[in-house]
Amino acid sequence: MADLTATLARLLAPLAWRSPARAARKLHSFALAEQGSMLDLRLAAARTPSPARAALYLRHADDEARHAQMFARRAQRLASEAKRPRALGPLQADSERLFEALGERDFLAFVHLGEDRARRQFDAYVLWFHEQGREQDAKLFETILVDERRHGEYTRTLLFELAGDEATAKRALRKVARWELGRRWLRAGRFLAERVYLIATLLLYVLAAPLALLVRLARPIRRGWLPAPRK
């Protein structure tokens, strides 16, 4: 799985970074991911019973917030360089409340796997950017990679501490990897269902056309003061 991440990143890099507009969108998505991770880590800091782990989560969240800003700034710059500049959305991510959903041990396993995956992906991008002579982008990822490596290490240490023994920690990593796979499967299903739903509702919309006339006649737009309904 790990090598697959790096291979895919290498293969898809020319596509992902081929124009400023695409690169801006990609970096914006990274910014949102970092922002979402920051939210989850801050919630974890508030939920964990251990002040020591809370402190580690807060430091990690702080790094994620910084990364989100770095990605967002570069995305903004690239978006303005695009042929048809388009506004990127606000830097507002959602939280999956993973600490509550998974429990602290599995949450740590999840964070560790995510950091590891990001490290491999970013390593591949750095190589590609150097090859293309895009030093500014390479530097951005290299700066962030320093933190990603540290995050990978501390989450692994903490996971093994919390699990009590190596076998339990590895079991947690496998369990979370399976859970992530299931989540991807569900996301793919949702993607497909959304398309089917879109077609179905548009059909419904067309079929509802005669009702539009009825509504316009029976329920016209009302203007000015309306009396309160009698109760």
Add this chain to the structure above:
Amino acid sequence: MACVLGISAHYHDAAAALVVDGEVVAAIQEERLSRIKNDPGLPISAALACLQFAGIDPAAVDALAFYEEPFAKLERVMVHLLRHLPRTWRLFPRALASQLGSKIWVLDHLSEATGIPRARVLTCEHHHSHAASAFLVSPFADAAVLVVDGVGEAHSTTLWHGSGAELRQLASVDFPHSLGLLYAGLTAWLGFPVNEGEYKVMGLAAWGRPHLRDEFAKIVTLHPDGAYELELGCFAHMSDAELGFGPGLERVLGPRRPPGKPWDLDDPADRRFADVAATLQAVLEEALLGLARRARALTGSANLCLAGGVALNARANARLLREAGFDRMFVQPAAGDAGGALGAALIASQRLGDRRPPALVSPALGLPIDAARGHAVATELGLRVRRVDDPAELTARMIAEDRIVAHARGRFEWGPRALGQRSLLARPRDRNIRERMNRLIKQREPFRPFAPAVLSERTAEFFAAAADDMSPFMTTVAPVLDTMRERLAAVTHEDGSARLQTVEAARTPELHAVLTALAAAGEDPIALNTSLNGAGEPIVASSEDALAFFLRHNIDALILEDLLIERPR
């Protein structure tokens, strides 16, 4: 004697409020706990936090009141989707998915998530919830109540007469005509995010001249009886939930301002955008004056309560009090949709036979700081932390030394304003403090003002106004005395006004102690008071949030109850 939980959700600013035996015990916006700004999701964390704070088991809750009627809302959405066919083709799938996928099941979802039996879950009308949230906690036995927002089930403006514990609806203006959506449409046209950028438009208005009346006459018509009508071709809220304004608006006012473009008010183009904001503000104020005068005529009351998102326009509120013919006026701090949770809880509490609650004194209805936990985590973070005997005196001393202090004490505030419990405090004298605050923390547009908090009894020394029913909750503005503008340079807005908070010991004891200590040290009893949050984040709630803020921003010190956390100087 009843225990009632009120809930607002599924649009923006989800919240929960707990009323026990007719007393408001707790009220919390979900964003404070989820850390997602304007979180619209079901406020389960907030609901459970309210119950936990009061030590009440969900099984003991007599009623859970939702702030609007889901099926009435579905009807309005369907009618408008069909009425504006085929323009609604893009909105139709999304609106249907949102209504049928979650919104109409909200009562079941709330019951499942809280453990409160479904039979105890009831609904209130959206505007009724707003009206109750203002009137039932106001200091008035009798009042005209005006609710103005985007839209509830069908109404966008309602007039009520409140007497004792009763609220009677008198008249309404219905969607799609809406002052809230007029403001939202112009907010989007000015390049700000809707439901978030309205404060920015209000701040920008002070930099412009309201001379675009002819253009606005093509956008909105104000009738002599107080009613109003939008030129619907200028708006898109009937057919597009995202855009907010229609091609007609660009025909009247010109192309929109690109979102995210930095502001430069020396640039004539941006000056014109400021003029649009100023004219919008003037038109909104006149529309509200028309509504308020109508309310006065219908009710004969000397008091006015205002609720709904538009009631958070502090400049308009000040003008209403001056010119609408009322003696007194009240706007509770969470006047927007979050306030609906409080209103719904109060309506259900009345239905169950409880007395009307006493007037809202303190906005501190959230959760307290866990100082012991804060101490332990700060120590683990390697921060310089120490206990202090008199945090107020120390805070005052640091403010007097021109340091920026994060102040997290007591239960956090209800509503979008930091009122001293989770605030950044600074000396209001030097204009540079504004730039420093913006550079280090807020990253705000240059035209947005910072607000002053002043000892209530000394208000008249600095402002051309006295404390009133709104000023303790920062829902109004007052002119800064001409002689004081230099002394209050950091908190005086471009038009010479300030969105002041008057501070009394009974309402905000921690901030009152700080201002008293400032006065004792020979300083003005005023502090620049802005919310303790980073750009795009909700205001801090817990000690962990405060520490995260301290790590992220280069402020001088953090006061966490009786703990001082300082950065080396």
